[in-house]
Amino acid sequence: MTTEEAQRRTSGVSATTATSTGEFGIANPARSTAWAGAVQAGARVLPEHARSHNRALVLQALFRAEGLSRADLAREVGLTRVTISDLISDLINENLVIELGVRTDSRPGKPATMLDINRNGFVVVGLDLSFNSRFRGAVTNLDGTVLHREELDVTGVTGTEAVEATALILERLVAAATAPILGVGVGSPGIVDATGTVLSAPNLGWKDLPLQQILSMRAQLPVQVANDANIAALAERTFGGGGADMMLVRAGRGVGSGLIVGGQQVYGSGSAAGEIGHVMVGTDGGDTCVCGKSGCLETWLAIPRIEARLANATTEAEREAILREAGERLGIATAPIVGALNLGEVVLSGPSELIDGPLIAAAADTLRDRTMAEFVGDLSVRMTTLGRDIIVLGAVVMVLTGQLGVY
Amino acid sequence: MTTEEAQRRTSGVSATTATSTGEFGIANPARSTAWAGAVQAGARVLPEHARSHNRALVLQALFRAEGLSRADLAREVGLTRVTISDLISDLINENLVIELGVRTDSRPGKPATMLDINRNGFVVVGLDLSFNSRFRGAVTNLDGTVLHREELDVTGVTGTEAVEATALILERLVAAATAPILGVGVGSPGIVDATGTVLSAPNLGWKDLPLQQILSMRAQLPVQVANDANIAALAERTFGGGGADMMLVRAGRGVGSGLIVGGQQVYGSGSAAGEIGHVMVGTDGGDTCVCGKSGCLETWLAIPRIEARLANATTEAEREAILREAGERLGIATAPIVGALNLGEVVLSGPSELIDGPLIAAAADTLRDRTMAEFVGDLSVRMTTLGRDIIVLGAVVMVLTGQLGVY
DNA sequence: TTTGTTAGTAAAGGTCACTAACAAACAAAA
DNA sequence: TTTTGTTTGTTAGTGACCTTTACTAACAAA
Structure with missing residues (x-):
């Protein structure tokens, strides 16, 4: 029997997916x-x-x-x-x-x-590598209910060290699991291809890093790695009531997004779908971006940029104007996307004290002003309800999809 | 046996899909x-x-x-x-x-x-309703080779009359078929839903018109109706060498587009995917549009608008500047789409004497300037090679997909 | 008690693609 | 010329899968 045939004959998920004893190394391979x-x-x-x-x-x-x-x-x-x-x-x-x-x-x-x-017979391990200075992770049941959390400070940690840090937090989470682990989902910043290889993640100093393979070997568990914003879109779709044609925009240190089109995640021709942070917004200039261009969406919407502007604001009106402008720019950038894909929902994820208010209202107004009401009539622009755990929940969805076919 | 069960039991395409005698009314129903x-x-x-x-x-x-x-x-x-x-x-x-x-x-x-x-044992009938004053149609073999053409002047014809005109040209094409007809594909302007109902086509005065059902009943043939630009994208994908992540922009009386994402056609939450004609471009105003807004993509790229501007151009340099500006605006509007979807190709369809030249070059330059080179590095911006028959060819693809599962 | 309904199981049958084995038809080596 | 090896396409038999048919169990309502 060839390998391929053996694989073909293998169906279902064995109930002994992983031991619950917490050993970091006993389970079945990804499948x-x-x-x-x-x-x-x-x-x-x-x-x-x-x-x-x-x-x-x-x-x-x-x-x-x-x-x-x-x-x-x-x-x-x-x-x-x-x-x-x-x-x-x-x-x-x-x-x-x-x-x-x-x-x-x-x-x-x-x-x-x-x-x-x-729902409690198996657990899922979710890893969120998207924060700047700390890796976060959780053990959840199949509902996405968090059973255990781990955090790890990774300030200034990059390259191989960052891989080791990822393996360490994963090891701790695996040890904390109280039931067989169905799989591990990882949300990483940067460009991640379908095989779970991080093609490029400048902040972590990763390039062509086969993270999925590495972690899968180390933990002897099914591991799936995807871009953080994309995974967030998955979470919103499954746990947040997101529709079949939806965009999730994530504002943090940078700006990224994930797209669900026709109920399917969009990957893009180079696995870089959702990367809208460095698309120029408008035709009237803007601040200089780290990428060299001017007026990229990131220069308007990245949280550090907004915070810097707000630091100079003295009145509430000024503060609101700054937030409204950020929202407007988001609307300008996303209008063609919403129109072309005829999206039904635009969901925002990020610090709600900044985003949930004038910013999101301005984004919604701008979107409606710049598109055809007939087509985007029932467009919904809103905050995610999933909060900070959105990446971990996305990891659960990835694992449920990958291991059980549930989505 | 219930209807559903009967359907379930029906598989394959009967070889006697239609008689080739040309009677307008003998064949099997769509399936x-x-x-x-x-x-x-x-x-x-x-x-x-x-x-x-x-x-x-x-x-x-x-x-x-x-x-x-x-x-x-x-x-x-x-x-x-x-x-x-x-x-x-x-x-x-x-x-x-x-x-x-x-x-x-x-x-x-x-x-x-x-x-x-x-390839010559069956024929496909394709109808193109996208032209302003005339309906075009063709009988092709399974390769998309045109065997017979029909045209019908429909200046000023709308509503029920336009439906009758469609039925008439279809009847003529069916009569001209020299082999059993595998199916009929129709590219219509406006918003068309998955059941082939034209939800809205202002130019033809159609609203919630179940065109697919009407034609299928009349011709007793499998009929599939879709939006013209969407169908053009299908044609480009199958016959024009288009990739799995592609956008086709069609400039004519208006501006529309069709999207292929992950190899799949995009329909959108309200069947209006690709409708980018009335998305505003840039933040510096623009001409007033029929929709009431200013600076819609149509005001820059619709062929009548371009021609009107060119009529005032006296020098070649002026002419080129006008075309370049149209291309730039196309680039501005599509940059967020290309970035978000990580498209590999943007294909243009329309009068090549206007589009193929400064316009397309400017669009390509603008697209590259406004997106991240790392992500859209190998983006291809080009004209379609399928010319005026693109809609008819799209009809062939629809029928092949719908009747044989080929795509 | 009778009647009718719903849940779940058992046995038999048809469809589908697989493996194993074989004949036909050829090229190339002996 | 004969032998050997390769490739094509078919026949026969097997196992996986879901269906249909028929049954028992368990309940409500008349």
Whole structure:
């Protein structure tokens, strides 16, 4: 049997994904069950792929609406009760699904046995490398509920040292896990390709760093690495009520974004989708940017820049004008994107004391003024509700998608 | 058996898709074999879906590279020779694939039997409703080679009359078909939803018009309707060598665009993706637009506007400046889109005597100036090579995708 | 108690792609 | 010329998968 065939024969997620003893080194390698992987152009479909797709559908349905019976699932997914029973039997054996007992409400017919994803039977480890001077991480259950946190100061740490720091915080999180670890998700700044290689992350001094491979080898766990803003968009989509056509803009030290188009994450031709920080805004100049150009979105919207301007503001009106201008510039930059993609939502993530107020209001006004009302009539511009944990939650979504096919 | 079950049982494209006698009214109803349809969220996958997906893969491989044997296909697609033989047997029975005879070159082993899609065994009807005063249409083979053309003057024709005109030109094209018609593709201006309903097309006086349904009933053929610029993007992707992350901008009476992201067409939250004509460009005003705003992309790039400006130009330098300015504005408007989506290509479609020259050069320069070179380094900005037939070719792609799953 | 409904399971059947094995047809080496 | 090895395409049989059909269990309502 060839390697490829062996892989093809492997389906499902083994229930023994990782030991919960906390050893940093015992678990199964990364592997994808997701249907998405099989749908790529040129990929044939075998019966077993159909099975894992249907299996993912069942998990998705259970994930979204707890308290479903086998019969409910059959109606929801469109398969027969027989097939659902068979799939559920597998999932129960793998400890991914549990029976909650019989339905209590009074209805004719045999009472249903309620099912749910075993939300506490596995945990996910999420890492957020996007902060300037500290790495953050958390252990969560499958709902994204944080069970344990770790932080690590990394001021001035770059290159290999930064990799070691990442491995260290991961090790601590793995040790803190109280249930088998389904997988590890990492949100990194910079450009990250589909294989989890950090092509470029200037702040961390990383270039062509195969972070996913490194961490996966070290932890012996399935690891997935993606850009922080992209991962935030995933989180908003799954946990924040984000729609199928959505943009998440993240303002921090720089400005980045993640895009969901047609329900799918956008990666871009060079894995650099969402990088809007250095797109010039308007035709009337602006401050000089670190990149050499003038009037980049970052010069208007990066938090340090806003804070510097606000430091000179003496009155509340001045303060508001500064924030409104930042919002306007965001609106100017995103209007063509919103129009071209016919987005339904623009979600902002960042320090709410700065963003949630005049800034976001001005962005919404500007967006509406500069696009065609007929097309963007029901555009929603809002803050994320996920707060500072958004990257960690995105990591959960990545792992759920990668390991279970849930999204 | 329920309707849904009956549909589920129906797979493949019957070889008797339509009579070639030219009667306007004898054929089978629209039906989708495409895998894409089955991959939607919440859609279960049955073995037969797997089969039609694999079938589509075989057709795709044959479509792209003629002169493949069964064994070649097995290697290409990843299925076994046995399975390929079985699929090919079906396809030959349906007259979609033909044997070309044995391979002539001298190699060890049994000589292979060459296969090809029966490119002239079926025809496709394409309709282009995007011109101001005339409807254009063509009958093509499966390669997109035009076999017959029809035109119809529709100056001042709107509403129901325009629908009748569409039906008339379609009837003529169907009558001219010399082989069974695989399907009909229609490129319409305005907003068209996924069901082929024209939600809004002011120029034609259409609003919530179920054009696909109307034409499908009239012609008794599978009909697919989509926005003209979107369909043009499809054509560029399949016949024009367009990449997986691409934008096609169409300048005509107005300005529209079509987007391909991650190899997939973008539809948008309100089916209005690509509508960039009324996005404001820059922060320095501009001419008043019919929409009421100032400085919309259309005021810079719509062909009538450019022509009006050129009429006042006396020197070649003035003429070039006007064209360069139009290109610059296009670059300003598309820079955020190119950056956010990390597009690899921007393709222009329209009158080449105006677009292909200073305009496109200025657009390329502006795009590069206003984005981050690191991210858009290998961005290609160019004219389409498909000329005026681009909409008709897009119709072919729609039909191939919808009826055969080829894309 | 009877009737009707709903949940879940068991057995049998059809579809699909796979493996194994083989004949046909050729080139190249012996 | 014969033998060997390669490649193509087919036949036969197998296992995976989901369906249909039919059943039991468990309940509400008449």
